[in-house]
Amino acid sequence: MTWCYLLTAAASALAFYLATRHQRLWPQRRLSARALRIGASALLLLSLGCAMQALGTWAGIFAAVTALMLVAVALPYLDAWRQARTQRRQVRHVG
Numbered sequence: 583m584t585w586c587y588l589l590t591a592a593a594s595a596l597a598f599y600l601a602t603r604h605q606r607l608w609p610q611r612r613l614s615a616r617a618l619r620i621g622a623s624a625l626l627l628l629s630l631g632c633a634m635q636a637l638g639t640w641a642g643i644f645a646a647v648t649a650l651m652l653v654a655v656a657l658p659y660l661d662a663w664r665q666a667r668t669q670r671r672q673v674r675h676v677g
Contacts, residue, residue: 583636595653597622
């Protein structure tokens with residue numbers, strides 16, 4: 583059950599992030615932002631349910647939301663790091 587709520591919370595955070603306009607992790611996404619937000623909400627509810635089943639009500643809620651927040655904070659940094667790597671590869675040095 584622990585892996586269930588951790589993975590669904592991470593997938594939920596990723597779907598919420600991909601639904602934003604400023605993301606550049608997957609620029610040619612096929613799904614609309616609305617569909618991504620609906621899917622992310624469903625994944626979050628599933629994560630909450632799995633965490634509450636594994637840990638109890640309040641501990642499960644806090645654990646699932648903490649996992650969601652961890653991934654939600656890490657994704658913009660991952661996005662910026664990937665963009666910086668891409669830009670470094672495109673720079674040609676003269677010399």
